[in-house]
Amino acid sequence: MSTGFFPAKKALQVFGSSPEILTAQGIKESALPTFARSSSDNRQLKSWGPREMPDVGQRVGFMKKPSRSVAAAIFVTKGGVLKSSLTLNFARMTALHGIRTCVVGLDMQGDVTTALSTTDPDEEDNSLVDALERMNQVRGLADVFTGAAKVMDVVRTTEIPTLSYIPETPELVALDQSLVNRNRREYWLRDHVIAPLKKEFDFVLMDCSPNWNRLITNALVASDVLISPLECKINNFRNMKTFEALINEFQTDMRVKFTHVYVATRLSAGRKLSREIFDWYQENLDNCLQTPIRESVQGEESMAMKVSIPEYAPTSPAADEMRDVLREMWALTLRAANAKPGARESKNDTTKRRPPGRSSGRSSDLTM
Numbered sequence: 069m070s071t072g073f074f075p076a077k078k079a080l081q082v083f084g085s086s087p088e089i090l091t092a093q094g095i096k097e098s099a100l101p102t103f104a105r106s107s108s109d110n111r112q113l114k115s116w117g118p119r120e121m122p123d124v125g126q127r128v129g130f131m132k133k134p135s136r137s138v139a140a141a142i143f144v145t146k147g148g149v150l151k152s153s154l155t156l157n158f159a160r161m162t163a164l165h166g167i168r169t170c171v172v173g174l175d176m177q178g179d180v181t182t183a184l185s186t187t188d189p190d191e192e193d194n195s196l197v198d199a200l201e202r203m204n205q206v207r208g209l210a211d212v213f214t215g216a217a218k219v220m221d222v223v224r225t226t227e228i229p230t231l232s233y234i235p236e237t238p239e240l241v242a243l244d245q246s247l248v249n250r251n252r253r254e255y256w257l258r259d260h261v262i263a264p265l266k267k268e269f270d271f272v273l274m275d276c277s278p279n280w281n282r283l284i285t286n287a288l289v290a291s292d293v294l295i296s297p298l299e300c301k302i303n304n305f306r307n308m309k310t311f312e313a314l315i316n317e318f319q320t321d322m323r324v325k326f327t328h329v330y331v332a333t334r335l336s337a338g339r340k341l342s343r344e345i346f347d348w349y350q351e352n353l354d355n356c357l358q359t360p361i362r363e364s365v366q367g368e369e370s371m372a373m374k375v376s377i378p379e380y381a382p383t384s385p386a387a388d389e390m391r392d393v394l395r396e397m398w399a400l401t402l403r404a405a406n407a408k409p410g411a412r413e414s415k416n417d418t419t420k421r422r423p424p425g426r427s428s429g430r431s432s433d434l435t436m
């Protein structure tokens with residue numbers, strides 16, 4: 069778990085920026101928020117915390133707020149290909165750019181919920197009874213389905229004011245079954261969850277399970293963009309061809325249209341086969357990002373620390389690579405949202421509701 073406090077220089081590095089770039093681009097110190105002092109120690113560190121970082125990112129970062137709300141799903145029929153890692157990186161970084169982001173967890177394994185929650189149930193100094201009680205109080209999509217809760221009642225906040233999520237609960241299994249017996253069963257999520265979320269957030273990101281189930285078909289129907297991570301490994305290479313056909317067929321049958329973006333993951337640059345598979349993806353797939361995600365220790369460690377790679381190791385090659393991936397992915401996401409007919413909220417609508425606690429303070433003496 070991160071302390072979430074960054075001295076100014078490091079904060080800028082999270083966004084791939086630097087004090088020199090600020091000067092070159094004519095961004096004034098006074099445009100940046102006032103420092104918060106790190107609460108984690110008593111050293112008088114001038115640093116920005118999770119409450120200030122979205123203001124910093126909005127000014128120096130590389131992702132712009134969308135003019136209308138947009139929804140994306142991260143899905144492919146394979147596990148371990150970095151779906152949840154990518155969700156965490158994407159969501160934290162959009163949120164750190166001041167883009168109001170909500171993650172919707174759709175995988176019973178609950179990896180993204182674990183990564184976004186601040187408490188670790190196993191490490192709490194609580195009795196079993198207390199722990200179970202707390203767990204039972206967590207409400208999710210199944211409660212929205214039964215009418216026991218409204219969508220915004222099940223949205224949880226994080227330490228970053230622009231980042232929220234709907235947690236995965238064990239009842240997702242039952243929800244998947246219930247959806248089978250429902251009229252317009254592919255549209256429940258879009259109409260009852262994603263549409264209301266789009267009124268409150270700029271970006272809704274769904275982390276999917278690798279299993280093709282009713283929650284997934286609901287997620288696809290609700291998405292402007294589908295992002296599929298593809299491992300640069302031979303087993304995934306075979307899987308990918310079947311998968312592409314499945315997605316195309318689904319779009320035709322359901323008469324829905326979303327942009328399908330691929331991102332190559334787990335590239336082992338030292339392995340010839342891995343590089344060849346990456347090249348093949350690049351040449352043969354429309355919308356395959358130019359930047360791959362390599363196998364990296366920072367990738368693994370940042371996930372364990374529940375933060376994005378750019379926050380965990382801002383100056384590492386893995387962070388540069390992740391920023392490039394996200395830059396490309398965000399550009400395609402915005403293009404897809406703008407191209408979609410019958411689009412949703414206007415900019416005026418979304419800017420009216422600012423997240424609570426966003427600092428608009430001036431910076432004082434930016435010494436880096």
Ligand SMILES: Nc1ncnc2c1ncn2[C@@H]1O[C@H](COP(=O)(O)OP(=O)(O)O)[C@@H](O)[C@H]1O
Pocket residue numbers: 146147148149150151152153154179334361362363364365366367368369371372
């Ligand atoms: N760049 C990386 N290189 C190697 N391992 C990574 C990287 N990024 C994340 N991981 C690790 O890979 C594991 C599987 O990733 P995950 O995102 O959970 O896959 P999926 O959601 O597709 O099942 C995670 O435990 C994570 O720590």
Ligand SMILES: [Mg+2]
Pocket residue numbers: 151152153175179180276
């Ligand atoms: Mg996952």
